[in-house]
Amino acid sequence: MAVTLFSWGYWGWGNATDRLIEAVDAAEQARGFDPPVFVDTRLRRQGRAKGFVGDAFRDLVGELRYRHLQELGNEEIATGGTGVRIKNPAAVVKLLELAVNAAGENRRVIFYCACEFPKLHGDLACHRLTITELLLNHAKSVGKAVTVIEWPGGQPNQTRLKVDRKLFAGLMNGARKSIPFNRERLPEFAGLPWASLAVIESEEGASGHVLVGPARFATSKSHDGYWYLPVLGTDESIDSVVTTEALTKRAERWRLDHGLNAQESR
Ligand SMILES: [Zn+2]
Numbered sequence: 001m002a003v004t005l006f007s008w009g010y011w012g013w014g015n016a017t018d019r020l021i022e023a024v025d026a027a028e029q030a031r032g033f034d035p036p037v038f039v040d041t042r043l044r045r046q047g048r049a050k051g052f053v054g055d056a057f058r059d060l061v062g063e064l065r066y067r068h069l070q071e072l073g074n075e076e077i078a079t080g081g082t083g084v085r086i087k088n089p090a091a092v093v094k095l096l097e098l099a100v101n102a103a104g105e106n107r108r109v110i111f112y113c114a115c116e117f118p119k120l121h122g123d124l125a126c127h128r129l130t131i132t133e134l135l136l137n138h139a140k141s142v143g144k145a146v147t148v149i150e151w152p153g154g155q156p157n158q159t160r161l162k163v164d165r166k167l168f169a170g171l172m173n174g175a176r177k178s179i180p181f182n183r184e185r186l187p188e189f190a191g192l193p194w195a196s197l198a199v200i201e202s203e204e205g206a207s208g209h210v211l212v213g214p215a216r217f218a219t220s221k222s223h224d225g226y227w228y229l230p231v232l233g234t235d236e237s238i239d240s241v242v243t244t245e246a247l248t249k250r251a252e253r254w255r256l257d258h259g260l261n262a263q264e265s266r
Pocket residue numbers: 113114115126127128
């Protein structure tokens with residue numbers, strides 16, 4: 001049986017880890033899986049994202065759903081370098097073991113660090129890509145079928161949202177970069193593949209399209225926070241007459257540029 005692992009970056013979730021767990025578990029439940037196991041692959045568990053400092057995240061999800069594989073951390077972090085040097089590459093054996101054991105419990109593994117995407121600006125790459133490569137090579141050598149894909153996985157699909165006139169205008173002219181939604185749609189939106197096409201309908205019956213990513217949660221001191229879909233930034237201005245075909249091409253390129261596609265051990 002093939003085993004799927006997710007890679008993931010917690011960028012933007014540091015102040016909303018309880019909501020993150022709510023979203024992740026809802027997405028997996030909707031797909032028929034039990035809550036996933038998180039594997040922390042940071043060399044150092046520090047930073048500004050308070051929900052991920054030290055044992056904070058382990059304490060939230062519980063010991064059974066958390067492992068720190070510090071050996072898979074990037075040693076360049078310690079020396080201030082920008083390259084990737086995995087502390088102990090052989091530790092991917094442990095990562096595969098964790099994924100196989102989790103599969104036996106109908107769970108999947110999400111291994112993570114802080115970086116927003118596997119591919120960053122310019123030539124910079126997150127060490128998750130190196131872990132993926134090492135893991136797939138190891139899986140191949142032991143004859144195990146493994147797939148690694150950036151959370152929440154899947155291929156871009158399509159969804160629909162109704163919005164008010166003001167939000168519609170903001171989305172169409174590119175000023176608004178988020179689409180608030182109701183909690184009841186969380187199971188669907190938490191697992192929405194990166195660069196999916198959102199058909200936006202206004203109260204007046206106008207419609208348009210934007211590319212979106214999976215659910216996020218906005219926190220603030222002045223309100224309780226809200227769920228939203230992030231609208232993907234592009235280097236082109238959003239054109240309301242853009243065809244869905246052009247958007248589908250844009251989605252493919254966006255996923256490639258950010259390193260979001262599935263990789264397999266075969
Ligand atoms: Zn990283």
